[in-house]
Amino acid sequence: MKAFTYQRADSVADAAAAAVKPGAKIIAGGTNLLDLMKLQVETPSNLIDISRLPLDKIEDAPDGGLRIGALVRNSDLAADSRVRQRYGVLSRALLAGASAQLRNKATTSGNLLQRTRCYYFYDITKPCNKRNPGSGCAALAGFNRIHAILGASEHCIATHPSDMAVAMRALDAGVETVNQAGDTKIIPIAEFHRLPGNTPEIETSLKPGEIITAVTLPPPPPGVQVYRKVRDRASYAFALVSVAAIVDSARGRIRSARLAFGGLAPKPWRSPQAEQKLANAAADTTSFDRAAAAVLEGARGYGGNDFKIPLTQRTLHSVLAETTRT
Amino acid sequence: MDKPESIIGLDTIEVTRRTVIETGTSALLLTALPRAAFAAGPAGDDGPAPTPVKVELQINGQPHSLVLDPRTTLLDALREHLALTGSKKGCDHGQCGACTVLIDGRRINSCLTLAVMHDGQPVTTIEGLAMDGNLHPMQAAFVEHDGFQCGYCTSGQICSAVGMLAESRQGMPSYVTGDLTQPAAELTDTEIRERMSGNICRCAAYPNIVAAIKQTAEMPT
Numbered sequence: 258m259k260a261f262t263y264q265r266a267d268s269v270a271d272a273a274a275a276a277v278k279p280g281a282k283i284i285a286g287g288t289n290l291l292d293l294m295k296l297q298v299e300t301p302s303n304l305i306d307i308s309r310l311p312l313d314k315i316e317d318a319p320d321g322g323l324r325i326g327a328l329v330r331n332s333d334l335a336a337d338s339r340v341r342q343r344y345g346v347l348s349r350a351l352l353a354g355a356s357a358q359l360r361n362k363a364t365t366s367g368n369l370l371q372r373t374r375c376y377y378f379y380d381i382t383k384p385c386n387k388r389n390p391g392s393g394c395a396a397l398a399g400f401n402r403i404h405a406i407l408g409a410s411e412h413c414i415a416t417h418p419s420d421m422a423v424a425m426r427a428l429d430a431g432v433e434t435v436n437q438a439g440d441t442k443i444i445p446i447a448e449f450h451r452l453p454g455n456t457p458e459i460e461t462s463l464k465p466g467e468i469i470t471a472v473t474l475p476p477p478p479p480g481v482q483v484y485r486k487v488r489d490r491a492s493y494a495f496a497l498v499s500v501a502a503i504v505d506s507a508r509g510r511i512r513s514a515r516l517a518f519g520g521l522a523p524k525p526w527r528s529p530q531a532e533q534k535l536a537n538a539a540a541d542t543t544s545f546d547r548a549a550a551a552v553l554e555g556a557r558g559y560g561g562n563d564f565k566i567p568l569t570q571r572t573l574h575s576v577l578a579e580t581t582r583t
Numbered sequence: 584m585d586k587p588e589s590i591i592g593l594d595t596i597e598v599t600r601r602t603v604i605e606t607g608t609s610a611l612l613l614t615a616l617p618r619a620a621f622a623a624g625p626a627g628d629d630g631p632a633p634t635p636v637k638v639e640l641q642i643n644g645q646p647h648s649l650v651l652d653p654r655t656t657l658l659d660a661l662r663e664h665l666a667l668t669g670s671k672k673g674c675d676h677g678q679c680g681a682c683t684v685l686i687d688g689r690r691i692n693s694c695l696t697l698a699v700m701h702d703g704q705p706v707t708t709i710e711g712l713a714m715d716g717n718l719h720p721m722q723a724a725f726v727e728h729d730g731f732q733c734g735y736c737t738s739g740q741i742c743s744a745v746g747m748l749a750e751s752r753q754g755m756p757s758y759v760t761g762d763l764t765q766p767a768a769e770l771t772d773t774e775i776r777e778r779m780s781g782n783i784c785r786c787a788a789y790p791n792i793v794a795a796i797k798q799t800a801e802m803p804t
Contacts, residue, residue: 260633263653263699288695291656292676304653306700332689336755341763352758356781357747358683358692492758492780 259300266307269468273437275305277466283307285328286362288355289371297381298372298388308364312470315339321476324433327366327469331421332357334365344474346482346501350424353486356493366469369422369432369449370461373415373523374495376400386412387457402561403495406569407553408522413457414559417450417524418495424484426525427501427517431473437466443473450524457523478515480505481580486519487572496520498565498572504535504580511535511544511581516552521569528552531573540581542574549573636699642667643711653699658682660698661708669709669738673783680782683739683746684708690746692781709738712745720802721745724795732786740782744796747778751800770800 266272276283282301284290285308293299312326315337323339334340335351355363377383377395384393396404396414404414431443449461463469480503488494499519505512514535518526531551538544549570556566633652640647642665649664658675661667661684670693673681677695684693685707712719718726721741731737751774754766759777775793784792 258654261653262634263636263697284697284700287697287700288677288692291695291697295675308700332750332755336753338766341756345763348756348763349758352756352760356677356680357750357757357778358680358690358743358781359677359695361689361746362691362696492777 258294259297259302261301261304263304263306266305266310269307269310269312269435269470270437270439272305272307272310273435273466273468275303276468277437278303281305283468285364285367286330287367288359288363289367293372293379296379298379307468318473323474325365325472325474327471328364331355331360331363331365331368334421335360343477344424344428344482346427346484346503347421347424347474349482349484350420350486350499350501353484353496353499354420365421365472368419369425369469369472370463371418372460374418375404375415378415387415387453387460390456390458397559400561401559403497403520404559404562405522406556406558406562406565407518407526408452408524409557410453410455410457412455413453413523415453415457415523416520417522419525420484420486420496420499420519422446422450422525423499423517423519424501425472425474426527427503427515428474428477431475432469433471433473434463434467435470436464436468441470446472446525447527453523460523478503478505478513480513480515483576483580485572485576485579487568498568500572500576502576502580504577506540506581506583508583509540509581511538511540514548514577514580516548516573518552518569521556521565530554535577540577545574545577548577638699638702640665640698640701641703641705643707644705649698651698653697655698656694657684657696657698657701657706658693661693661706667708667710670742671735671738673736673739678783679736679739680743681736681739683743683782685742685746688746688749690743707742709742712741719745721748721795721799724799725792728791728795728798729788730792730795731784731788736782736784736786740779740784740792743779743782744792744799747775747796748800751778752804770797772797775800 275281280302283305312328314326316324318324331351335348341348375396377385378388383395386394394413405416425446430446432449433443435441483502486496486499488496496519501517503515514532516528516531531548534547534551635650636653638649638651661670670684671681673679675694677692682692682694683690686704721744751770756763757777759773772793775796
């Protein structure tokens, strides 16, 4: 680990002022950042500890939704009775991620900001455009079993590893931030994570010194909520494919559907085209096939991850069958 | 680092038999360890010399004042600076669970957190579970059910299991909990296995670990 100076922030403003400086990095739960610092993938010169700031509350919002403090632990969010009753897809997604020890430490904002688990990003002896822009992408012709089939570029085919963020994408969450000038805003989660293009090192729309203070959830949409995760082990493994689905149906007809995917793309992936195919459609295999084809339009494998294309198709079928069973 | 002793100021301390006896075990271990401790502490330290930080740790009810390189993980502080070697270093990347300790009663991976971040917070390690010379019920159950072979993962398994039972008794759900809208889930074998998936046992003593945890879970609290 490279040497750094450590400071504990006394306020969000204090943290934002410190974070705007070059070499500064915010630490909260630290479960991903410290891992990367040990491997010298991350080498901050100043570490700003925000873990004791009072951003750990889950509050009812006036619109009937929830406001989740940035420092709410993943375990506490998954166990919150309001989340379990009304946002089951989010509770399930959180419980599908990591281990209990990690969920006890990992925070809501840190989960959104976690880095890819691409092997080549983690190995500082290998080229990686995300870690070292311009050095190339070793995954393109390397071991790419866990890599993206949608939204990737010739510069980077890494996936976003979060389960939580996939459910939040289906729920149309907002990311509330404040900058060093004290300006607050809410970034729709659809615009929060960025596709790699030719700048895979830029992963979110956050600006230097901009701090996440909360995640907002609008009132839950009608329908059955499911989070399905397909992975190499039954527990404690990243998704090969995951689906967050909220499907409103009755008597064999789908009124509306929301579908977000993990394991497939550099960001939590939503498919409006597939949702359109399902709106006012019969809940049958023909509709499910059309939806899967819409999700996978433009999908591309890189050898090791070709299997994700049929796996996505079959997983979506299974999820749609489950959510429309009456 | 050229002179690690000077960073923690121990090269000025003269240790005599009398001061060792008078200052007690923790001071003895602290003064006996510094060189090895820093050598085995933060890895890859090829940057500028770090500014040391003061940390007050509350370990198993005992206060400990340390001056640490800020890179020191909680696990390294326990093992290398306080000689509490019950918590084990397996992978050092939060993947195996051998380093599991309890902070405010909640289980975490001590390898993936900095000691300085836990200033003033109560930490319980495997050394702090036994009371008045009696094993914690979870420790006794692991012995009774032979919940280990080589034993390297055991302290992490036991601390994790103690934290897991507390979570379960608070009604926290798991990935395999059938109905999330219900407050508590019964601790079936499937629930125990899912909730303990952050602790790897390379000897695969899992059936006996599950039996030990199940027995403890069924004991009156």
